[in-house]
Amino acid sequence: MGRGLRDAIDPVSLNFLRWAIAVVVLAPFAFLDVRKNFAVIRRNLGLLLVLALTGVTLFHAMVYQGLRTTTAVNGVLLNSSLPLFILLCSWVLERERATARQFAGMLLSFAGILVIMSHGELARLREFEFHVGDAWILVAMPIWGIYAVLLKRRPAELGGVTFLFVIAVLGAAMLIPPVLMNGLVLPDGPRETAGVLYIGFGASILAFICWNRGTAMVGANAAGFTLHLLPAFGTVLAIVFLGEAFALFHAVGIAVIVAGVVMATTVTRKRS
Numbered sequence: 001m002g003r004g005l006r007d008a009i010d011p012v013s014l015n016f017l018r019w020a021i022a023v024v025v026l027a028p029f030a031f032l033d034v035r036k037n038f039a040v041i042r043r044n045l046g047l048l049l050v051l052a053l054t055g056v057t058l059f060h061a062m063v064y065q066g067l068r069t070t071t072a073v074n075g076v077l078l079n080s081s082l083p084l085f086i087l088l089c090s091w092v093l094e095r096e097r098a099t100a101r102q103f104a105g106m107l108l109s110f111a112g113i114l115v116i117m118s119h120g121e122l123a124r125l126r127e128f129e130f131h132v133g134d135a136w137i138l139v140a141m142p143i144w145g146i147y148a149v150l151l152k153r154r155p156a157e158l159g160g161v162t163f164l165f166v167i168a169v170l171g172a173a174m175l176i177p178p179v180l181m182n183g184l185v186l187p188d189g190p191r192e193t194a195g196v197l198y199i200g201f202g203a204s205i206l207a208f209i210c211w212n213r214g215t216a217m218v219g220a221n222a223a224g225f226t227l228h229l230l231p232a233f234g235t236v237l238a239i240v241f242l243g244e245a246f247a248l249f250h251a252v253g254i255a256v257i258v259a260g261v262v263m264a265t266t267v268t269r270k271r272s
Helices: 003-008 011-036 038-043 045-068 072-079 082-094 100-117 122-127 132-153 160-182 190-218 220-241 248-265
Strands: none
Touching (some): 011 045, 011 160, 038 045, 045 072, 045 160, 072 132, 100 220, 132 190
């Protein structure tokens, strides 16, 4: 998402639009299942409201607000703290302790991120400055950690599409009051419209279905470590689509990130 879109549409409007798109797209596929499992939804409404509040309503709006008043480098580095916050939330909510191997893998992959962000010159990190937006992003991190950890408690009767539709409806509904207070800002022009549609389809529907499914399969801790792959994929996409020159520090950083993620997510079997 480019800075132009962030500046043109306020965070609440942008977050509401992305989830409104998700609701409209998912409705035909989830409606019958919602009717079938309405009793399940009602019985688990408290949990679903918490998941919607953390994963849909608050997290993205706060990150968008933070990105308006900080740099892209700061945003990437602060978002890279997510695995740590997921580990902390997992311990607080589920008493699930991280292993030494997981911590080592997390630190290694974070080192790879630093290599990429500093362009291979770690002295550049001394130029790091805190901005007002950094506080918004930092507060958003444990909010996502709560969402990721509580996903294991989601009702098993609700399929991935139905579950996402339900929390999208609840989350979008929570955004209506602030939208009414401040007014809904719509995209102006084809470029902004395309950006909002991408966020609605890609970052809201496809990414959430994959994240929710993956977290259910491997757990919040292991899923959290894969978030360190975002800078690696972002680098590759920038090289492919934006023509950024490939340099040695890209290769080193990506290799270190992948090695750290593999270390953190590989389960070692005990010898019998």
